[in-house]
Amino acid sequence: MSSDVVLVIVVGTALAFDFTNGFHDTANVVATSISTGAAAPGVAIGMASILNFVGAFISISVAATVANDVVNAEVITPTIVFAGLVGAISWNLFTWWFGLPSSSSHALIGGVVGSAVAAAGFHAVIAEGLIGKVLIPAILAPLLAFLVAAVAIGVGYRIVGHQRPGVVSRGYRYGQLLSGGMLALAHGTNDAQKTMGVITLALIAHGSLGAEADPPLWVIASSATAIALGTYSGGWRIIKTTGTKIIKMDAAQGFSAQGAGAAVILASTHFGYPLSTTHVINGGVMGAGAAKRVSAVRWGVAGNIVTAWILTLPAAAVIGAAVYGITRIFGTGALGPLIVTLMSLSLLTAVFARRVRRGAPVAVS
């Protein structure tokens, strides 16, 4: 009975994380379309929501990696997963508050790894999976997106260089409807799967599913719905940072950045790498900017973003470990997760009440 209650709390918390993931990350997906004028904010966010939902259904490779290849499912309990999720959500909201596009995905993995280490020691972590399927792709992905976007925009400018700027700009703006759509689809398929993976891990730990089981349909559908709703709710503070503060983009740069991002994320998803769409799209944006003019990239802002990236895994791990410690104060049953949930909800209510009193979120200028 007690473990059933914890499982219900874990599923609810995982879906809440998925919602914040859509809220936090998809801003990055639509930022380039909005900043170049390819789509109005409402249209871009609505389209991204629908494609996030669809994308969640097209693959389960990343879910399998998160459920089976990062932590040892045999020593994991639903409470460990819960503590990891709270660590990830806390870090997500902290970086959202300060307008920093850090990685929800790495926050999730960091949180779960931290709580698993706090509960069962370092042998709970599968080093091979963590390094080979998370850390190495995490370093390579933004560099790859940077390179792809830079090469693509360089060749693209050569092809259309002598044509009338108005026609070229209009053409790439139409193209951004396609590239932005592909990026949203890619985001849905990679990011929603992390939540599917975590819920599947909790179900395996609870004994509801066998080891190495695939996510059930209800897990896929609920994860898809949560990320789509989060996306629709928007994330204006981060849209502003990515869309206008890193570089001021033209439509061709927006197209190549989104195309590079979609290509890297989709290819990585196919091989089960749980990437950060935030890392990838920002790498693409910087590559598209640097190819035109290195000084066009506001490297100071880019540096702040890189700092947030580097901090994400350890910070979420520390919070996840601390949350696990707090839950254990109240024993191994459902009381600890219940108290932490109530404390978190109270804190969130206070934070949002303060935000509402201060006024509406920042809009794209």
Add this chain to the structure above:
Amino acid sequence: MIATIVDWSDLLQTIGASILAGVGITVAFSVVIWGTARFADLNREDRPAPAVAALAASGLALAVVAAGVVFGIVVMTTK
């Protein structure tokens, strides 16, 4: 140690597919824009044959973009 942990075959395929798709789609779409712009200019200059050739190149490039997108989605859904 890292050399044995990482599945280099998967990683290299990811890198290759990303470069091919990311650069390929942008190049093909740039040709779509080039062909459309040239078609309008050549038509205005009353040069129908080159205009049709530019439009054909544009149409072919658009087909490449569409095929690339469809191929990517099919590959994603078949693993």
